Amino acid sequence: MAIEVSYQHIDGAYLYGTEVYVSRAMREKIADGTVRREDLFYTGKLWATFHAPDLVRLALEKSLKSLQLEYMDLFIIHSPEQLKPGDDIFPVDENGQYIFHQTDLRDTWEALEKCKDAGLVKSIGVSNFNRRQIEYILNKPGLKYKPVCNQVECHIYLNQRKLLDFCKSQGIVFVGYSVLGSSWTKHWVDQNSPALLEDPVLADIAKKHNKTPAQVAIRYVLQLGVVVVAKSFNPERMKENLQVFDFTLPSQDMKALEALNRNYRYLPFTR
Template identity: 65%
Template sequence: MQSVKLNDGNFMPVLGLGTATVEQDLCDKAEEITVTAIEIGFRHIDSAYVYNTEEQVGKAIRRKIADGTVKREDIFYTSKLWVTFHRPDLVRPALEASLKKLQMDFVDLYLIHWPLSFKPAEDPFSSNIGDCFTPDTVDLCATWEAMEKCKDAGLTKSIGVSNFNHKQLELILNKPGLKYKPVCNQVECHVYLNQSKLLTFCKSKDIVLVAYSALGSQRICGTWLKENSPILLDDPVLGEIARKYNRTPAQVALRYQLQRGIVVLAKSFKKERIKENFQVFDFQLTPEDMKTIDSLNRDFRYTEPAHFKDHPNYPFHEEY
């Protein structure tokens, strides 16, 4: 598996398995799906506290370590700090809660999931996550300092952010006394939202861009996804390029991101698709095909959580 060197000296595999889902039956399948992905060759597993899959994913990783398929150091595991845990005194307990579910001593990467803070319930670790959407005024820089302490404590090897715009990244980068830069910014990125300006900015700061929803998002999940969203993998131009290489549109969409220097997450809960998504290292798109795919950009977001839009730190009011 190819890897990219992060600005703190650690290495991240360029292709990862995404495990986000809002459907309980798929949460229950996360263990077997993760086992399958590791057997196929995936070494980068992306999850989060809010996904409700960490217990199952942790079991899968331990199973494959126990049977000798991998060692712990072969796996790059990402977790994320949810929006109700931004208060500095909650950051480490939140990471420790994920580690307890995973039954791990550390994660490889811990991200601030959104640049938005919401007031936690009286007991933030037992409340219904979806009920806690009263905006809070936690200083992002204070949250970042607590993230740095988690790295110093050995609970995570690297720290980064997710869904940050360039101004929010600059806020962290310009923080007085900054100890560690974010190693990455994980954002929605696909051929309909190619994030070219944010990518250029991140590269200039030695921050890796990590793409989620790289194949689009077809499920309609209440306030998280727009209804009547276009099905990215049905795009005729993508299909034409895929036929040229005797590949699938998904493989072309993933390959496109890899050739741009983006780390890409591929999410599927079907074994045949997981195997297909891994087969993206043995062909190369031409510069002409890359330009053609660039032209498909329409700045379209699948993920725009309606209950976040009134928050003062909502990131998508900025162009990038």
């Protein structure tokens, strides 16, 4: 449905377990002439159990096989945290604690560079990295390609100003997810988290512009210079989330929304 309503950026990941289904949908829409492969931009992610250099290409090739793609447009390190390599996505010990692993991120990055040189991916980047971790990559001896992007949680309650400014200074595209807040499962998000789209300031601004709170929340992040990743299963909301380019928030509205920042993270494992 997303492709039918004109979405072209598909943000995926091995962790999501949806690659086979995404492949089926993409192939159907390419076959019926709705879209061409070159019109689609697919982002994949290297999961935390595949950071060891000898596993990076294997992980990418595994995803490409599931997706039935010859290449990805973008492949990013899902998180700087690393978990024990193996078949378990979330390996835990006898006490139920995650089993972490240590690989030098610079070695992981070098393996990604080799995947790009091999033509398996057009661009490479990172996700959930803080400034220190990005600088660690940028200062890597013999760096061939710097990260093209950093994908992180970003919304009116967490506008990531400092990290955004740093990435801009380095020519790194800032990609924001959970821009409408998050209502993920209890395993990930405290169900008592503030309902972002019910914020009264956001609601007042939306009413003034004859827009929905979601549209204003997206527009705010866009005007910060952030590439937005918005998630929805509802076709009408998918369409609604695209209708954010026909208005601009004036400075007073931007300042009012800026004041809502409380450095609140819906996803506690993000940086």
